[in-house]
Every structure is written in structure tokens, then in C-alpha cells.
Amino acid sequence: MKFFSQFLITGMLACSLQLFFPWWALVGVAFVVGLFYSYRHSFSSFLAGFLAGGLLWSGYALYLNWLNMGVLAGRMGDLFQGIGSTGILIATALIAGIMCGLGALTGSLLRRTIFPPKDLDAVQS
Amino acid sequence: MRLLKFAIALLLTGGLTWLLSNPLQFGEKRFPALGHLFNPFTGFWQNADPVPQGEEDLFRLPGLTAPAEVVYDERLVPHIFAENLRDALAVQGFIVAQHRLWQMDIMARRAAGRLSEVLGPATLEIDRRQRRMGLPYAAEQTLATWQESTLGMELLEAYSDGVNAYLRQLSPKDYPLEYKLMGYGPEAWSPLKTALVMKVMAATLCAREDDLEATNSLEQLGREAFDYLFPEYNPKQTPVIPAGTVWNFGPAADSTDQSGAEGLSGFYRSRPLPKPSEFLGSNNWALAGSKTADGAPILCNDPHLELTLPAIWYEVQLHTPEFNAYGVCLPGVPALMIGFNEQVAWGLTNVGQDVLDWYRLEWADEARTAYYFDGKEEPVQFRAETIQVKGARTVYDTVRYTRFGPIVYEDPERPQHNLAMRWLAHDRPDDFDLNAAFKLLQAGSVEEAIDGSMFHWTPAMNMALADRSGDIALRIMGHLPIKEQEQGRFVQEGAGLGSLWEGLIPQKEMPQVVNPASGFVASANQRTTDSSYPYYYNGHFDDYRGRLLNRLLSRTQNVGVRDMMSLQTSNYSIQAEEALPRMLELLAGEELNTIQEGLVRILSDWDFRFDPEQTAPILFEEWWNALYRNLWDEFYGQSGSPLILYPETWRTVEMLSEQPHSVYWDDLSTPEREDPAAIVRRSFRQMAKELRPYLDKVDYHWGQHHAFQIRHLSRLPAFASRTLRPGGYSQALNAVRLVGSEKVTGPSWRMIVEMGPEIKAYGVFPGGQSGNPGSPFYDNMLDEWEEGKYFELQFMASPSDTRQRVLRRERFIK
Numbered sequence: 001m002k003f004f005s006q007f008l009i010t011g012m013l014a015c016s017l018q019l020f021f022p023w024w025a026l027v028g029v030a031f032v033v034g035l036f037y038s039y040r041h042s043f044s045s046f047l048a049g050f051l052a053g054g055l056l057w058s059g060y061a062l063y064l065n066w067l068n069m070g071v072l073a074g075r076m077g078d079l080f081q082g083i084g085s086t087g088i089l090i091a092t093a094l095i096a097g098i099m100c101g102l103g104a105l106t107g108s109l110l111r112r113t114i115f116p117p118k119d120l121d122a123v124q125s
Numbered sequence: 126m127r128l129l130k131f132a133i134a135l136l137l138t139g140g141l142t143w144l145l146s147n148p149l150q151f152g153e154k155r156f157p158a159l160g161h162l163f164n165p166f167t168g169f170w171q172n173a174d175p176v177p178q179g180e181e182d183l184f185r186l187p188g189l190t191a192p193a194e195v196v197y198d199e200r201l202v203p204h205i206f207a208e209n210l211r212d213a214l215a216v217q218g219f220i221v222a223q224h225r226l227w228q229m230d231i232m233a234r235r236a237a238g239r240l241s242e243v244l245g246p247a248t249l250e251i252d253r254r255q256r257r258m259g260l261p262y263a264a265e266q267t268l269a270t271w272q273e274s275t276l277g278m279e280l281l282e283a284y285s286d287g288v289n290a291y292l293r294q295l296s297p298k299d300y301p302l303e304y305k306l307m308g309y310g311p312e313a314w315s316p317l318k319t320a321l322v323m324k325v326m327a328a329t330l331c332a333r334e335d336d337l338e339a340t341n342s343l344e345q346l347g348r349e350a351f352d353y354l355f356p357e358y359n360p361k362q363t364p365v366i367p368a369g370t371v372w373n374f375g376p377a378a379d380s381t382d383q384s385g386a387e388g389l390s391g392f393y394r395s396r397p398l399p400k401p402s403e404f405l406g407s408n409n410w411a412l413a414g415s416k417t418a419d420g421a422p423i424l425c426n427d428p429h430l431e432l433t434l435p436a437i438w439y440e441v442q443l444h445t446p447e448f449n450a451y452g453v454c455l456p457g458v459p460a461l462m463i464g465f466n467e468q469v470a471w472g473l474t475n476v477g478q479d480v481l482d483w484y485r486l487e488w489a490d491e492a493r494t495a496y497y498f499d500g501k502e503e504p505v506q507f508r509a510e511t512i513q514v515k516g517a518r519t520v521y522d523t524v525r526y527t528r529f530g531p532i533v534y535e536d537p538e539r540p541q542h543n544l545a546m547r548w549l550a551h552d553r554p555d556d557f558d559l560n561a562a563f564k565l566l567q568a569g570s571v572e573e574a575i576d577g578s579m580f581h582w583t584p585a586m587n588m589a590l591a592d593r594s595g596d597i598a599l600r601i602m603g604h605l606p607i608k609e610q611e612q613g614r615f616v617q618e619g620a621g622l623g624s625l626w627e628g629l630i631p632q633k634e635m636p637q638v639v640n641p642a643s644g645f646v647a648s649a650n651q652r653t654t655d656s657s658y659p660y661y662y663n664g665h666f667d668d669y670r671g672r673l674l675n676r677l678l679s680r681t682q683n684v685g686v687r688d689m690m691s692l693q694t695s696n697y698s699i700q701a702e703e704a705l706p707r708m709l710e711l712l713a714g715e716e717l718n719t720i721q722e723g724l725v726r727i728l729s730d731w732d733f734r735f736d737p738e739q740t741a742p743i744l745f746e747e748w749w750n751a752l753y754r755n756l757w758d759e760f761y762g763q764s765g766s767p768l769i770l771y772p773e774t775w776r777t778v779e780m781l782s783e784q785p786h787s788v789y790w791d792d793l794s795t796p797e798r799e800d801p802a803a804i805v806r807r808s809f810r811q812m813a814k815e816l817r818p819y820l821d822k823v824d825y826h827w828g829q830h831h832a833f834q835i836r837h838l839s840r841l842p843a844f845a846s847r848t849l850r851p852g853g854y855s856q857a858l859n860a861v862r863l864v865g866s867e868k869v870t871g872p873s874w875r876m877i878v879e880m881g882p883e884i885k886a887y888g889v890f891p892g893g894q895s896g897n898p899g900s901p902f903y904d905n906m907l908d909e910w911e912e913g914k915y916f917e918l919q920f921m922a923s924p925s926d927t928r929q930r931v932l933r934r935e936r937f938i939k
Contacts, residue, residue: 019166022146022160022161022164022167023145023146023160023161023163023166023168024142024145024146027138027142031138042130057164060165060166064165064173064175065173067173067175067176068173068174068175068176068900069176071173071899071901072169072170072172072173072174072302072898072900073173075843075844075899076169076899078842079306079841092163092165092170095145095159095160095163096163096164098141099138102134102137102141103138105134105138106134106138109131109134109135110131110135112127112131113131116127
């Protein structure tokens with residue numbers, strides 16, 4: 001539940017802020033949301049951010065790609081060493097996923113630095 | 126520990142964010158900021174143009190006098206309906222920018238020598254050359270004339286306003302893809318930029334000359350051999366204006382005087398400017414009703430240019446209550462270049478006369494501030510050029526302008542002398558030259574079109590015309606200099622008034638032919654006239670397409686649009702027709718192996734067509750090239766003299782049939798003396814050896830041998846077309862030609878218009894209406910172009926006159 005809420009909130013906030021701010025708003029959003037979440041393994045926070053960012057970018061890109069009948073993605077795939085349109089979609093997902101995941105991880109880690117896990121567990125339970 | 130983990134994560138996140146937000150350079154490779162580029166909200170994904178589904182849009186275009194409407198047909202051709210010419214041009218500016226913004230911007234930037242400003246030091250030399258060549262200067266001269274015409278400027282500014290209105294409502298996420306990749310943005314348009322784009326056209330079409338090569342060759346060979354190898358007139362040629370035309374004016378006062386045309390001796394090792402491509406040309410013709418099946422005149426035109434993507438041409442219809450016209454325009458230039466209206470159709474080909482001459486000046490002082498002219502010191506004008514360079518220091522260059530034109534190069538070997546460039550495109554037009562384009566839009570007859578065309582300045586064009594009343598005509602449109610005999614064929618002494626051009630040929634003395642008895646007019650970049658024309662001219666002329674056109678059109682009767690299509694896409698070559706039988710004749714009797722006999726059979730059965738599914742064209746081309754090199758071995762491999770003339774193809778063919786005893790047949794590298802048969806046989810064996818690896822391949826024909834891609838203006842391979850195999854040959858009407866490994870020239874727009882009671886028009890160009898490599902309309906006409914098919918052009922009478930699915934409608938209000 002915790003994981004899912006971080007994923008959802010990160011994704012929705014990122015989506016709305018992306019309409020007005022440059023791409024790195026994604027990282028900022030993931031970081032700020034990450035501040036509110038702490039897991040036994042911080043990797044979970046990374047994963048929540050990764051999925052939120054990756055799905056947001058690739059989902060929107062897929063929609064644009066569909067309207068365009070894949071013409072642009074094919075060209076861009078050729079431009080980037082022939083990775084193809086699937087490669088371009090994966091690259092889009094990875095850039096957003098990794099950066100969003102890193103943002104979320106950094107947020108979570110900062111929280112753990114300020115509130116060590118023991119206290120946190122007490123608060124959470 | 127926790128702090129450390131956090132610190133590492135923070136550094137990693139921050140570092141990667143920074144890396145992805147900035148353009149990066151690895152050695153030669155430059156990468157745009159990947160985060161921005163891949164962000165689907167603002168980056169390249171935003172350029173994934175959807176296929177329009179009949180949407181309607183409303184735009185504001187300040188300055189419109191009345192609302193206007195644009196209807197896009199199935200091929201995304203805009204049909205503009207406006208209240209008057211001014212409004213139509215404003216909307217045209219908006220629409221062209223919407224589809225071709227980066228293309229028009231980069232063309233103007235390149236002409237202005239301002240590429241480095243956005244692309245960095247890599248393009249510095251191109252920028253310097255454009256400025257040395259005086260392209261920005263030439264554009265400013267043209268603009269100065271334009272500014273004297275209130276009405277003209279109003280129209281040009283309307284077009285600019287249209288472009289700029291589009292730019293204003295454009296946010297960075299909507300910038301064309303190329304901007305995002307190269308990391309810069311568009312700039313406001315202005316009439317100066319329109320002038321710059323027109324100067325690009327002039328530089329492409331009328332900046333070709335061989336002055337230095339001819340001077341070197343004359344020096345090397347002597348007059349007699351020079352005239353033998355490089356005759357000015359091809360006796361078999363049929364000129365643009367039919368031979369035997371009577372000129373009702375004498376030669377200009379003293380054009381027989383040769384005082385100004387003294388060729389200069391001296392040897393030149395390098396050219397001041399690189400040469401424009403040799404293989405640019407075009408075909409146009411008009412048939413009178415007496416020759417057509419329907420009794421209606423037909424006009425055809427296919428300009429051959431370097432093929433690039435985005436396509437050179439943009440198709441558009443302009444409709445107002447006063448006129449209705451359809452055709453193609455150059456992105457950045459208002460109105461139409463080639464097209465038709467409800468009364469007249471017009472098509473253009475390049476004239477090819479030489480209007481760029483080099484004059485040798487003698488400096489009066491070491492600092493080169495003055496040169497001797499008629500014995501007196503005449504000061505030069507200095508023009509300061511400031512080239513801004515992205516990521517590097519600004520570069521300053523001072524160009525000296527003389528009475529002749531700019532000094533375009535430095536020559537440390539000869540500090541006392543320089544060559545000055547005399548180019549007609551530098552001159553201020555005497556009137557508002559774009560008026561020709563505006564008058565053509567509205568012309569009601571062949572006669573009115575001719576009157577309007579007299580405004581045109583440069584490059585000079587062979588303009589073919591046909592109107593609905595049944596008149597046809599061909600006229601040289603533009604201005605040309607009065608030259609003395611051989612003036613401008615060689616480098617000349619620029620010592621005084623006597624060496625200047627004497628002026629311009631009066632418009633009433635420009636060659637033209639109206640309604641000839643033959644029932645047709647045609648041009649294909651061959652010589653303008655026969656030698657009886659009172660004015661001297663030299664230049665670059667085609668020797669085969671014009672002859673073929675004149676031969677076929679003189680025989681033709683009861684033809685229709687279909688016949689014209691097969692003519693425009695014909696791969697037949699007179700060069701092969703004349704050379705090959707003679708070559709085979711000379712080969713006969715030679716002992717050949719089975720494979721070589723097979724090659725002879727293929728060649729003997731050939732119909733001289735460079736069709737994609739034939740093998741013979743590969744054999745012929747290679748055999749011919751070997752023959753050319755073996756015959757003219759005298760011209761190859763000489764040390765230190767790359768700048769010489771090489772005999773023309775037609776002269777080489779003539780050598781085969783008419784000059785069997787010439788000393789040139791001898792191969793200097795062998796002890797024996799060769800005759801034509803020996804050279805032809807040696808060349809054949811070389812060809813057979815050379816082509817061995819190819820001929821074993823299954824399914825390898827001219828199409829495969831002659832395959833190419835059309836490249837993007839930026840030369841990014843990812844944005845090039847797929848591989849095309851259309852056939853064609855530089856000497857065939859379908860003049861598709863590979864120049865080197867990457868460049869290709871050929872028919873950039875094929876148009877056929879039947880001027881009957883109902884106008885029927887057909888066209889196709891190698892590309893698409895959109896300049897966006899990510900649009901389905903970027904190269905959607907390639908298949909049809911390759912196969913020689915055409916689209917019926919939708920010449921609409923009103924916004925509701927839609928015979929096709931409407932892709933999109935746009936309304937414009939003030």
C-alpha cells in the first residue's frame with residue numbers, strides 16, 4: 001500500500017508539473033515525495049520512483065507514437081545507433097525511470113538520515 | 126553510514142541530472158541534452174505529428190484585411206483562400222513556416238554566413254566563403270531596390286508577418302526537431318531573408334564558370350588545339366529558340382570590338398570559389414492545341430536540382446477574388462516559382478549563360494587599398510564581416526570591394542595581383558524584380574505573362590508558357606550582360622573601363638518565340654540561340670536532352686497527358702544512341718571470351734534506355750568512362766595542373782565518328798600509335814574486368830548500380846530517404862544523376878498541365894509537404910516519384926470545392 005501510494009503520488013505530481021517545468025522537475029518531485037517514505041530496503045523507494053517515471057514517460061510517448069504511426073520513433077531509432085523504435089521507447093522509459101528512481105531513493109535516504117529507522121518503525125506501526 | 130549513503134545518492138542524482146540537462150561532446154561527436162530531448166512533454170516526441178483527421182483550427186494573423194481559410198487535401202497541400210494578394214501571401218508565410226520552418230531558416234542562415242553562430246566552429250569556413258562571395262552583400266543590394274517599391278515591400282512584409290505570426294504562437298516544445306537536436310531556436314523572418322534565399326538560388330544556378338580552367342588550357346594548348354578541343358557550338362544542337370529565328374535588331378554598338386575581352390596568360394593553381402554542381406538542369410516544353418488529342422495546349426516542366434530532404438519545393442494553391450493559382454514555391458520566397466493559374470501555365474529551366482567573370486587587378490600599394498584602373502589609383506571599399514561563433518571567439522573578416530566586385534580569396538604567391546569577382550547577382554536590380562512572380566500569378570494570357578516576366582533579374586530562366594486561348598511561347602526571362610566576343614570566357618585584365626561589361630541586353634532584344642509553326646516550344650538547358658543572335662554569350666549548356674525533346678516533339682501528334690508523363694520520365698539517351706553503335710563497330714573482329722561475347726550481346730540488344738531493370742546501362746557507362754579516360758589520357762595525371770578544361774561529351778562522341786586520325790587517339794604511355802579501334806577495344810576489356818565482381822551478382826541491374834538515398838539538409842543519415850532505384854541518366858530526360866557517393870541531382874518537381882476548358886494538372890516531387898522527419902508527410906511521395914507516377918492536382922474553385930478527403934482546415938482572423 002505504502003509502495004503503491006508513493007508510486008501513484010509521484011506519477012501524478014510529476015505529470016502535472018511536467019506540463020510547466022523542464023524535465024528535471026521529475027527528479028525533484030520524486031525526491032520530495034521520497035522524503036515521506038521509508039522502507040526496510042531503500043531499493044523499494046527507488047523502484048516506486050522508477051516505475052512512476054518510467055511509466056509516465058513511456059506511456060505518453062507510446063500514445064504520441066501511436067498517433068504518429070511510429071514514423072518519428074523509427075527515425076530517432078536510426079539516429080541513435082540503430083536501436084530502433086522499441087529501443088527509443090525503452091531509452092525514454094529508462095531515462096525517466098532511473099532519474100525518478102534516484103530522486104525517490106535520495107529522498108528516502110535523507111529521511112532515514114534525519115529519522116533513523118527504529119523511531120520510524122515506531123511511528124509507522 | 127546513512128549519511129554516506131545519502132551523500133552518494135545525492136551526488137549521483139545531481140550529477141546525472143546535470144549531465145542529462147546539458148549538451149555533451151565526446152571528441153568529434155556532439156550530443157544534445159538527452160533529458161530535454163527524450164522528455165515526451167517537450168522533447169522530440171512532441172514532433173511526432175499525428176495524421177490529421179479533419180480537425181479545424183483558428184489562428185490570429187495581425188494585419189489581415191479579411192478572414193482567410195486554408196483547406197489541406199490528402200497530400201497535405203494547402204489551398205489558401207484569401208480576400209486579396211496581400212492576405213494570401215501573409216497566410217502563405219504562416220503556412221510555409223508551419224511546415225518548413227527549419228529549412229527556410231537554415232537556408233537564409235547559410236546564405237548569410239551565419240551558421241557558426243548556432244553550430245560552432247565546424248561551419249566557420251562555409252560562413253567565411255559565403256561572405257567572401259558576397260551573398261549577404263548581394264541580398265542587401267536587392268533589398269535596397271525592393272525598399273524603393275512601397276507596394277512591393279508591403280507584399281514582402283505581409284509574407285514575413287505571416288511567418289512571424291506563426292513563430293509568436295510557437296512554444297519551444299513545438300520547435301522543429303532539428304532545432305532540438307542542434308540546440309538552438311528559430312529567428313524572426315524578414316524581407317532580407319527572402320532576398321538571401323533568392324541569392325542561394327542564384328548561387329546554385331548562375332554562378333558556374335570555367336574562366337581559370339579555360340585560361341590554363343589555352344595557355345597550355347595554344348589557340349588552335351584549344352579551339353579544336355573546345356568548340357563553342359555543337360553543330361548537332363537544336364537551340365532553345367529555334368535556329369533561323371530572324372532578329373530584328375543589329376548587334377549592339379561595338380560588340381564586335383574585342384578590346385575588353387583580352388584573355389590573360391598566366392597559370393592558376395586554385396579556384397577562388399568551389400564550383401556549383403555541373404548536373405543541374407531542367408526540361409520544359411509547351412505544345413499547341415494542334416499537337417494534342419484534346420486540342421488544348423499542354424505545358425510540362427521538371428526542374429532538376431540537387432535532391433534533398435526536406436524537399437526543395439512546397440506545393441500550394443493561392444486563391445483570391447482576382448486570381449486563382451497553383452504551383453510550387455521555395456520556402457522563404459512568397460508567391461509561386463512554377464505553376465499555373467486559370468489562364469496561363471508557366472515552367473522554368475536554367476539558361477546556363479555565364480554571368481560570373483574574373484578580372485585580374487593590379488594593386489597600387491602593398492596594403493591593397495587601391496588598384497590601377499585606367500592608369501589611376503582607384504580605392505577599394507572595405508566591408509567588415511563579423512562572424513559570431515558558438516562556443517568560440519568572434520571572427521572578423523574584411524572583404525575588399527572593387528568596381529568589379531569582391532576580392533574573394535588571398536593569394537600569398539602573387540601579392541601584386543588578385544582576381545575580382547564580377548557577378549550579375551551582386552548588382553542592384555533596376556526595378557522590383559519579384560514583381561515578375563506576382564505578375565505571373567495574375568497573368569491573363571501568354572502576352573501578359575511575358576510582360577510581367579520582364580521584371581525578373583537573375584538567375585535568367587527559359588520560361589515556357591501556354592494559355593487557354595491556345596497561345597504558347599518560350600522566352601528568356603531575366604537580365605543578361607552585353608559581352609564582347611569571348612568576353613568572360615577567360616580570366617581578363619581589369620585595367621580600365623574598356624574591360625567592363627557594356628551593360629545589359631535590352632528586354633525587347635531578349636530571345637523569345639511565340640506560337641511557332643512547329644506547334645511546340647522546348648528547352649533543356651541547351652544553347653539559347655544559334656550563332657546568328659547578335660550578342661555573344663558563353664556558358665554551360667546541355668547537349669542531349671534538348672535534341673531529344675526537339676526530335677520527339679516535332680514528330681508528335683494527337684498526344685495527351687499520359688504521353689507527356691512517359692516523356693518526362695523517359696530514360697532514353699542520344700549519347701548512347703550515337704556512341705554505342707560506333708563503339709560496337711570498332712570492337713567487331715576482336716577476339717573475345719564467352720563472357721565478353723555475352724556483354725556484347727547485351728549491348729547490341731539495348732534500346733539506349735537507362736531503365737532500372739536493364740544491365741546494358743552499367744556496361745555502357747563503364748565502357749564510355751574508360752574510353753573517355755583512354756582517349757583523353759593527355760589530360761590526366763599531369764602534375765600541378767588540376768585546373769584545366771576537359772572535352773565535353775558531345776565532342777568526344779564526335780571524335781569517335783568524325784576524327785579517327787586525330788593525334789589525341791594516341792595513348793602517350795605506350796610506344797605504338799593507337800587508333801580509335803585500339804582505344805575502344807582496350808576500354809572494353811578494362812570495362813569487362815572492372816565490372817566482373819558486379820556481373821556475377823544475381824539481380825544486379827542499373828537500378829541497383831545507380832541506387833541512392835536522398836539526404837537530409839543536415840546530412841544526418843537517420844533523416845535520409847530509403848534507398849531509391851528509379852533509373853535515369855544525366856543525358857536522359859529523366860536526368861537522375863549521382864554525383865560522388867552521396868549527392869544526387871534530378872527532377873525535383875514534375876508538372877504537367879493541360880490548359881483545356883477544365884484545367885487538368887498533374888505533379889509529383891521526391892519528398893513530401895512536411896519538413897518534419899517525424900511526419901508521415903515527410904517523404905510520402907517517394908514511391909510515386911520513383912515509379913514515374915503522378916498525382917492529380919486539386920485546383921479548387923472555393924473552400925467547399927473538395928473532391929478529396931480534407932485532412933485539416935485552418936481559419937485565419939485578424
